[in-house]
Amino acid sequence: MNDVRSSLPQLGEWKGPQELRRLQEKQLPQTVAWAARSPFYRRRLNAAALPTTPADLATLPLTTKQDLRDNYPYGMLAVPKERLATYHESSGTAGSPTPSYYTQEDWTDLAERFARKWIGISGEDVFLVRTPYALLLTGHLAHAAARLRGATVVPGDNRSLAMPYARVARVMHDLGVTLTWSVPTECLIWAAAATAAGHRPGADFPALRALFVGGEPLTAARRRRISKLWGVPVIEEYGSTETGSLAGECRHGRMHLWADRALFEVYDPKTGTVRADGEGQLVVTPLFREAMPLLRYNLEDNVSVSYGDCECGWDLPTVQVFGRSAFGHRVGAATITQHRLEELVFSLPDSYAVVFWRAKAEPALLRVEFEVDEEHRAHAQARLAASVRAEFGVDSEVVGLAPGTLVPHDALTAMPDVVKPRSLFGPDEDWGKALLYY
Known part of the structure; x- marks a missing residue:
């Protein structure tokens, strides 16, 4: 394990923007050195004069999603393959794979960032993970963070025949689920499924403490509706498969960028200018990513970033996420x-x-x-x-x-059979299901 990773910054270790800036500047040279090991950045960087300050870094071109696709599968790799722990691809619909990979040490940083929930995650929690596990980071990220804090994980997955909505409602009710992780829309569908099963979402799930959500832009009006339906806080998370968690909410409802673990910029695609705050597309440089370092990676998400005091005392910039302009x-x-x-x-x-x-x-x-x-x-x-x-x-x-x-009501109540594939059937069985899972 790299020595830098054993002393990851923790909330409360800095006071004010100057100390936060010093944390970033201290780690940046190591981040750039890691990046210079990958084929992609080896071509882009001048090894004789690697950027060592944020001002130096700002002279580099942005890294784009297309860069990641063009360098599939291992053109962004900065460590030997045997050091990799996981491989992922984003859920984008461009048709070309967007690869992402992490070492076990990278995962320490990933899990810690996601676990920064103001409501807390502990060994007393039963945590339902209801986002995809297949290739995406999201399900594995919540799973790792919950285990890091000692919680019992219910790996619910999503878009899986094995976990229809009726089963989600049953598991939440019978297991006493305390925390969940999903896209916001799921919370609305669960409420409908619970009602269809004869339960009252706001009354018959007394163990539920909070709903963690991400993956979709969330308006204040929809958040209020979800919270009222279930009677618990709705706590938003922002990140990506390429970067992991980038921001999370404090107890005062403001979304804070994890600026102790990454450098952030705001890019205006119309003018080509970059600022520390304001509205534009979010550009991120993860500071503790070794397997696949990203320098000035443009997420292409429309955001508004601001700096100022917050009662939570985290001393971190805040962000509003509006999604993609193409939508x-x-x-x-x-x-x-x-x-x-x-x-x-x-x-x-x-x-x-x-x-x-x-x-x-x-x-x-x-x-x-x-x-x-x-x-x-x-x-x-x-x-x-x-x-x-x-x-x-x-x-x-x-x-x-x-x-x-x-x-449809059937989508909320159906419990389809999910079976292992087989080839031998009895006289009264439907052998048309041979080799199928359903």
């Missing part, structure tokens, strides 16, 4: 983003019980559909149409649908 669609003269539209949907009165919705942006019209009981349908349609007009200035077709239309 916006034009309707007339307006750009419709999921973040802004979601805020309108979940700002409808709680009594309407609107949870599931979808929208389609057409050149001259925004179509919105959502599930709502008939008694509230007319008022909900009129109210949301007025909100869309006020927010975006566009025409809309807003349609309320009967509950169960967008998310």
Whole structure:
């Protein structure tokens, strides 16, 4: 294990931005030296004059997702293969693999960062991990952090035939799950599945302490709705498969960048300029990543970064994450983003019980559909149409649908058979399932 990794910075070890900056500057030369070992950065860096300060680092070009794809599988590797602990690929839809790999020492840093939850993780917790394990980092990250703190892990996975929503609701109820990790949408579906099973989400899960969420932009209105449904705090996490956890919430609801473990910049793609704060795309240089160092890696996530005091005392910058600009669609003269539209949907009165919705942006019209009981349908349609007009200035077709239309009841209650593949069947068995898992 590298000596640097045995003394990872811990929350509370610095006071103010100057001490934080000194922590970053102390580690940066080692980070760059690690990077210079990889084929990609060996070509990019001048070994005779490696950057040693943040100002020097700022002269390097940004590292892009395409760089990672172009150097698949091992062009970014900076350690011997035998030192690798895990290999991952991101969930991007570009068609080309985006590789990422970590040593066991890298995993110490990864797990510690994720475990920085203000509500705490301990040996008394039963932690349901409900994000994918296959190739992505996310499920393994929560699993490792929970085990680091001694919690019992329930490896629920996601998009798995072995863990339908009915089973999630049963496990949460019967095992006394105290903490969960998922995308925010999952929490809404669990509530519907629990209700379908005859449980009251806010009353019949007394062990539940908090819902950890990430992987999707989360508006304040949707957070409130989820929290009210379950009666517990919703605590947001931000990161990526390429970097691990980059930010987490303090007890005052502000998302703080882990600037003791990484350098952050804000890039304006329109002007090509980079700043320490403001709005733009987040650029990150992980400081304790040895297997696959990344220098000035552009996540392409739209964010707003600010510096200032917070009552939590962490002395870390704060970040708001808005997602990718590509997720916006034009309707007339307006750009419709999921973040802004979601805020309108979940700002409808709680009594309407609107949870599931979808929208389609057409050149001259925004179509919105959502599930709502008939008694509230007319008022909900009129109210949301007025909100869309006020927010975006566009025409809309807003349609309320009967509950169960967008998310069928069967999806919440089904328990499909998941079997091992086999070739020999009895006379009354369906051998059409030979070699299948379901």
